[in-house]
Amino acid sequence: MTRHFLKASVLSACVLACTSVGTFAAGPAVEIEKVQWPFSGIRGQFDKAQLQRGFQVYKEVCAACHGLNRVYFRNLTQPGGPEFPEEAVKTLAAEWPNQITDGPNDEGAMFERPARLTDPIRGPYKNEKEARSVQNGAYPPDLSLITKARSVERHAHWTVHPFLMLGDIAKGYQEGGADYMHALLTGYVDAPADVTVGEGMYYNKAFPGHQLAMPSPLADGAVTYQDGTPETVENYSRDVTAFLSWAADPAHDQRKRIGWQVLLYLLVTTVLLYLGKKRIWANVKH
Amino acid sequence: MSGHTSSYEPTSRWGKWWDERLPIARMMHGQFVDFPTPRNLNYMWTFGGILMFCLVAQIVTGIVLAMHYQPSDTAAFNSIEHIRRDVNYGWMIRSMHAVGASMFFVAVYIHMFRGLYYGSYKAPREVLWILGVLILLIMMATAFLGYTLPWGQMSFWGVTVITNLFSALDTIWDGLGTGIVEWLWGGYSVSGVTLNRFFSLHYLLPFVLTGVVILHIWALHVAGQNNPTGLDIKAPSETVPMHPYATSKDIVGLFVFIMLFAWIVFFAPDYLGHADNYIEANPLVTPPHIVPEWYFLPFYAILRAFTGSFLGIPLGSYAKLLGVLAMFASVFILAFTPWLDTSRVRSAKYRPWYKIAFWGFVFTCLALGYLGSKPAEGSYVMWAQIFTVLYFAFFFPILPLLGLYETPKPLPRSISESVLGEGGHAMPAGAAAAPEKR
Amino acid sequence: MTDHVEDANRRDFLVIAGNAFAAVGAASLIWPFVQQMNPDASAKALATTEIDLAPVKEGQAITVMWRGKPVFIRNRTKDEIEAAAKVDPSELPDPEARNAALPSNDPAVDANRVKAGHENWLVMVGICTHLGCIPKGQTMSDVKGDFGGWFCPCHGSHYDTSGRIRKGPAPRNLDVPPYEFVSATKIKIG
Numbered sequence: 001m002t003r004h005f006l007k008a009s010v011l012s013a014c015v016l017a018c019t020s021v022g023t024f025a026a027g028p029a030v031e032i033e034k035v036q037w038p039f040s041g042i043r044g045q046f047d048k049a050q051l052q053r054g055f056q057v058y059k060e061v062c063a064a065c066h067g068l069n070r071v072y073f074r075n076l077t078q079p080g081g082p083e084f085p086e087e088a089v090k091t092l093a094a095e096w097p098n099q100i101t102d103g104p105n106d107e108g109a110m111f112e113r114p115a116r117l118t119d120p121i122r123g124p125y126k127n128e129k130e131a132r133s134v135q136n137g138a139y140p141p142d143l144s145l146i147t148k149a150r151s152v153e154r155h156a157h158w159t160v161h162p163f164l165m166l167g168d169i170a171k172g173y174q175e176g177g178a179d180y181m182h183a184l185l186t187g188y189v190d191a192p193a194d195v196t197v198g199e200g201m202y203y204n205k206a207f208p209g210h211q212l213a214m215p216s217p218l219a220d221g222a223v224t225y226q227d228g229t230p231e232t233v234e235n236y237s238r239d240v241t242a243f244l245s246w247a248a249d250p251a252h253d254q255r256k257r258i259g260w261q262v263l264l265y266l267l268v269t270t271v272l273l274y275l276g277k278k279r280i281w282a283n284v285k286h
Numbered sequence: 287m288s289g290h291t292s293s294y295e296p297t298s299r300w301g302k303w304w305d306e307r308l309p310i311a312r313m314m315h316g317q318f319v320d321f322p323t324p325r326n327l328n329y330m331w332t333f334g335g336i337l338m339f340c341l342v343a344q345i346v347t348g349i350v351l352a353m354h355y356q357p358s359d360t361a362a363f364n365s366i367e368h369i370r371r372d373v374n375y376g377w378m379i380r381s382m383h384a385v386g387a388s389m390f391f392v393a394v395y396i397h398m399f400r401g402l403y404y405g406s407y408k409a410p411r412e413v414l415w416i417l418g419v420l421i422l423l424i425m426m427a428t429a430f431l432g433y434t435l436p437w438g439q440m441s442f443w444g445v446t447v448i449t450n451l452f453s454a455l456d457t458i459w460d461g462l463g464t465g466i467v468e469w470l471w472g473g474y475s476v477s478g479v480t481l482n483r484f485f486s487l488h489y490l491l492p493f494v495l496t497g498v499v500i501l502h503i504w505a506l507h508v509a510g511q512n513n514p515t516g517l518d519i520k521a522p523s524e525t526v527p528m529h530p531y532a533t534s535k536d537i538v539g540l541f542v543f544i545m546l547f548a549w550i551v552f553f554a555p556d557y558l559g560h561a562d563n564y565i566e567a568n569p570l571v572t573p574p575h576i577v578p579e580w581y582f583l584p585f586y587a588i589l590r591a592f593t594g595s596f597l598g599i600p601l602g603s604y605a606k607l608l609g610v611l612a613m614f615a616s617v618f619i620l621a622f623t624p625w626l627d628t629s630r631v632r633s634a635k636y637r638p639w640y641k642i643a644f645w646g647f648v649f650t651c652l653a654l655g656y657l658g659s660k661p662a663e664g665s666y667v668m669w670a671q672i673f674t675v676l677y678f679a680f681f682f683p684i685l686p687l688l689g690l691y692e693t694p695k696p697l698p699r700s701i702s703e704s705v706l707g708e709g710g711h712a713m714p715a716g717a718a719a720a721p722e723k724r
Numbered sequence: 725m726t727d728h729v730e731d732a733n734r735r736d737f738l739v740i741a742g743n744a745f746a747a748v749g750a751a752s753l754i755w756p757f758v759q760q761m762n763p764d765a766s767a768k769a770l771a772t773t774e775i776d777l778a779p780v781k782e783g784q785a786i787t788v789m790w791r792g793k794p795v796f797i798r799n800r801t802k803d804e805i806e807a808a809a810k811v812d813p814s815e816l817p818d819p820e821a822r823n824a825a826l827p828s829n830d831p832a833v834d835a836n837r838v839k840a841g842h843e844n845w846l847v848m849v850g851i852c853t854h855l856g857c858i859p860k861g862q863t864m865s866d867v868k869g870d871f872g873g874w875f876c877p878c879h880g881s882h883y884d885t886s887g888r889i890r891k892g893p894a895p896r897n898l899d900v901p902p903y904e905f906v907s908a909t910k911i912k913i914g
Binding site for chain 2: 258262
């Protein structure tokens with residue numbers, strides 16, 4: 001049946017390709033470049049030093065507007081993440097500018113207190129309404145899931161599309177959101193002459209529609225790295241995107257590690273079962 | 287069942303005592319150990335067992351997830367994140383359940399295409415086939431309800447679009463459709479009320495499904511399995527006991543399937559989902575394109591093929607109703623296949639024209655799936671309309687006409703002849719018993 | 725003998741009546757179980773809402789929630805009203821007014837979509853009549869479609885400045901909910 005399937009699908013693909021070349025026109029595509037991340041593909045794992053630098057960029061740049069509400073300070077110490085020492089994170093939490101609303105206290109009033117390890121990494125705004133009123137109507141989204149909530153769209157011809165999809169599964173391509181983030185952060189360019197950029201908007205070649213309310217957040221040398229990594233927009237963008245990829249998928253390293261163990265086990269078992277089956281059927285014509 | 291008697295003989299006193307009161311061991315032995323299965327089944331026949339595995343896996347992972355999930359509009363999205371981040375191995379169990387739904391459909395579609403290819407729907411297996419169509423329907427309902435539960439943008443808008451399909455009934459009787467929609471929603475829009483009842487039904491339906499699966503297996507064991515030649519079993523020598531023969535083959539197929547399943551769970555868990563479902567539901571922001579899960583795409587393409595006009599025929603205000611009817615008809619028509627196919631030969635192996643029609647139908651389904659993922663505009667609409675026509679044309683008139691006009695290849699006399707090469711020659715043309723001659 | 729027959733008849737009648745009563749009871753028990761799924765008292769209680777229109781300047785629009793649905797309120801400019809009034813309803817995909825305050829076969833002229841004396845205020849349920857998405861067109865930067873009104877991004881329906889369907893798969897004009905002006909700048913929806 002498989003052989004038939006291949007034959008038939010190739011045949012019908014050819015027939016359709018000949019009769020309808022170019023009828024499926026691709027839309028105005030924004031090509032997002034694929035980045036080779038340390039965590040790319042089926043073998044990749046996060047680079048601890050990069051996550052630490054990425055957190056520094058988040059803290060010194062992004063945190064001015066964006067929250068990270070689904071990540072807790074305690075997560076910064078856990079394995080598979082930036083793995084900061086617990087004491088350092090305790091201090092970091094206590095000094096975090098956006099405090100935690102707690103209460104009610106004995107007088108029945110709510111109050112603000114410094115964050116602890118068990119608290120989320122709060123952004124500067126209490127809610128979307130406050131953010132929009134401060135930011136001229138724009139809303140800086142929470143970044144905890146941002147790399148999962150974005151993706152890159154394939155704009156291939158329909159005859160190629162299925163093979164790219166199978167390739168993505170085989171290669172374990174899950175970094176579309178990260179690729180998009182990096183393209184966005186490094187995508188601020190001067191607007192082409194024929195485009196008028198709206199008031200309070202900035203031109204970005206990766207953003208759908210090309211105009212967004214966030215000004216270019218990164219500039220060379222804006223964040224001082226401790227480990228001697230060159231302080232360029234390119235590196236800042238890669239590091240913070242890696243950090244946010246971890247924030248969206250903190251079980252990532254464990255997932256791939258267990259995945260290999262499971263697949264190895266399955267492979268051995270399947271081979272044994274197949275040999276057993278051959279033995280059982282050895283004297284039966286079928 | 288099927289006149290096959292179990293060879294089970296209890297040996298212990300306890301076994302005898304039990305066998306006289308509830309002979310369940312006898313029944314299981316008869317149905318799943320020494321049950322006669324055709325010796326020439328290929329790996330396409332392992333998908334029944336694979337589907338049984340999928341059902342059990344979905345129920346087990348689902349029950350576990352329900353221990354941590356909160357069905358409320360304010361808490362649902364957060365509880366999924368809690369499962370992904372904080373629950374021990376929660377990320378893995380959630381992926382198994384989400385990817386498992388897709389794998390369930392992969393397996394069920396292969397199982398159905400196998401049935402179509404080898405004519406497994408033909409007498410005496412019509413009821414077996416119809417129960418299968420019912421299983422597909424319940425699976426679709428369960429998957430749809432389940433996709434609501436993460437309460438992301440695609441969940442919310444998917445439910446809004448699909449439940450709104452019923453409002454098409456307003457065309458028949460004003461207020462009927464809207465009434466049904468509000469009844470389903472429990473309000474004037476999709477809300478937490480809707481989510482809560484969908485969770486309740488999502489938990490219920492798998493057990494209804496299990497009931498129908500038991501009937502499906504029962505019907506299978508009455509008629510016996512079809513086989514690649516499509517010929518009836520003529521002698522006991524053409525069968526082998528289910529255990530260890532079929533079981534040893536099934537488990538190999540199952541493990542290959544599980545390897546693919548595990549690959550996606552561990553290396554591409556979000557591949558089959560949509561990025562927008564990582565954004566919490568927001569009733570005031572519609573995502574740019576609303577697409578269902580991949581396994582609904584062919585049906586979605588049929589739904590959207592009915593716009594203002596269909597291949598040049600203006601549809602006016604009936605467009606929406608016709609789209610909805612066509613979508614439901616595309617599933618229900620499967621139930622009529624046993625009567626639409628007029629051929630007396632079962633297997634496509636001996637039906638040269640049907641073989642072509644079958645692969646054309648497979649291609650049509652894939653093309654509809656591709657078109658369902660594209661925006662309904664420009665040439666996509668026209669192609670969706672053409673493939674919708676081809677989809678229905680396969681069932682009528684192609685199936686009935688093929689049976690009347692196709693000349694099948696000579697059939698082997700029996701499974702023994704086909705497998706063992708006994709007799710060594712095909713049945714002479716014009717032989718009185720030759721079923722391919724009409 | 726006759727007594728015996730009569731007896732049997734009476735017994736038949738009693739058995740039938742008893743079973744019929746039991747069946748009616750069982751059938752009526754379905755009613756509450758079906759009804760419990762309909763909108764509940766708390767949902768129905770939110771059936772009306774009052775909105776102050778004073779802050780909405782000409783050319784601006786606001787979205788308010790009514791029965792969990794967004795309601796679009798646009799303070800239309802003179803140009804928009806003129807463009808809407810020029811259209812002949814018989815040429816529209818949906819020639820009916822779809823105004824809750826008017827009978828169903830009234831034509832979809834612009835005057836039938838608004839309240840007399842308040843022609844600048846267009847109040848509509850902001851849900852696409854195709855499959856229930858929220859059309860774009862409420863904020864200044866939104867795409868408003870080919871007819872300057874609203875555009876549904878889901879399946880590409882274009883609505884004009886009177887909220888009437890002009891192009892795309894939607895079958896009906898956007899619905900005008902029941903509402904009234906309680907003062908010059910305040911309306912009550914529902």
